[in-house]
Amino acid sequence: MADQQARTGGDKRPRRIPAIRWEEPPEGPVLVLLDQTRLPAEEVELVCTDAPALVEAIRSLAVRGAPLLGIAGAYGVALAAVRGFDVAEAAGALEGARPTAVNLSVGVRRAQAAHRAVLARTGDPAAAAAAALAAARTVHADDAEASARMAAHGLALLDELLPGGGLRILTHCNSGSLVSGGEGTAFAVALAAHRKGRLQRLWVDETRPLLQGARLTAYEAARNGMAYTLLTDNAAGSLFAAGEVDAVLIGADRIAADGSVANKVGSYPLAVLARYHHVPFIAVAPVTTVDPDTPDGASIDIEQRPGAEVTEATPPQVSTPRAGGGIPMAPLGTQAYNPAFDVTPPELVTAIVTEKGVVSPVTAEALVQLRTRSPQVTND
Structure with a gap:
């Protein structure tokens, strides 16, 4: 109850x-x-x-x-x-x-x-x-302890990849204290950059279908006094084209043994954009998110959400929408493709940051080593 x-x-x-x-x-x-x-x-x-x-x-x-x-x-x-x-x-x-x-x-x-x-x-x-x-x-x-270590490792990686100047970080979905016993995963790295005076702008994807970036990441950024701007998911490409993104930071819900990263749907297109525009694409997650029993991205079970989350608009005060429970955004009877996650292949992931250190390049062998190494070691 x-x-x-x-x-x-x-x-x-x-x-x-x-x-x-x-x-x-x-x-x-x-x-x-x-x-x-x-x-x-x-x-x-x-x-x-x-x-x-x-x-x-x-x-x-x-x-x-x-x-x-x-x-x-x-x-x-x-x-x-x-x-x-x-x-x-x-x-x-x-x-x-x-x-x-x-x-x-x-x-x-x-x-x-x-x-x-x-x-x-x-x-x-x-x-x-x-x-x-x-x-x-x-x-x-x-x-909570892992969150603090990920923030430290992630900030060190950003300092190495992007030395000097303010950072313009693009993030997707929500990966702060709302997903963690501490200050989060990817958001915790951006927050650490903010506290060091290194964050120039946090670009916040609204994140369809449930707007967890708009509702939750913006909420956390505002509460922490961070400089942030909300954008629609399909506006990210124009930011890359204008040279306004220095790095992409995302969390992960499952990382397969080969390094494929499952995260909120919309992450994979960002990885493609980042690769084309030569921008680091970094996943931040605890070691427990790496699943050695899932061999590759194709083996990850992708949750399908109710179509009403796409075909109807529901105020945040109302719980998860059910058909007929919100404001219609599409004609009655419209079918909706609504996966909760997509999968980014390892070759598009610049690095995976964990509490045990950083894996880059992302390979199955490096992930095996990661799971057995002591907490402060970084893979170069």
Whole structure:
């Protein structure tokens, strides 16, 4: 079950509300989420008391972003365990909530493994539930630490590739604190450049179909006092042609073993533009996003979103649109092709930045080395 509660009013710069947190009120533990479908119009929290409510929050994109989904998945297993529900059933439902983001499965399995191990050893459900919660909290803390390291590695890479002067960075979708236990992935690198006085302009793609750049990245950039400009996705080419883009930074929902990068739909065309215009195209993601069990880009399961997200316009205060629930933008009965992600092949990716360092050029062999190296090493 999920309840909603508003936390802020009309203040233009309210305190930062965490994207996710675990709370233990007298009536029992809950998982509290900042409902991202309501941003930027209002900041409302969802209170989940069980795994089915969390599954619905994941599917509706109230909680989203690969690293944050891993955290949510781990907490969802802990929530089921602590409240005495069927942990295996909850884990299965959570893993299937969104197919492309591999971090979700990683988080779920990590908490479930901790639960199973303690239950097998002690036979004590309470101790096993505590182990699942401890694992979830570790996933959360690890992601925050990874975010800080990615920001440092990413800024160092930009300084190496583009020394001196202000940076004009183009980003796609949302990859800040709304997707992370810390300050994000690609957005965290841009934020680090801003804090060092290196960011001249953050170009923010609106990002179809759910406008997560317009609604969420612009929201985060404004709150951090960054110089940013919003553009329609199909205006990016004119920016490249005018020489107004120094680098493209994106996040990732899954990186295949060969280095293919799945990210919000529209990322692949940016990579093509970047290659033609000799602009670095950089993916920023934690190592958990690299999936050795997915051999190549063609093997990545691409989530298909409801057609109503394209054929109808729905205000941000309303949750994910369903057919007939918004303002018609196309004739009745129009079919819509609405993939949530596309895949960029490794030869178009200048570098992959992780908490363990930078991979460039992007190859399967380099990714294997990445997964085993110590955190501060960079591949030249």
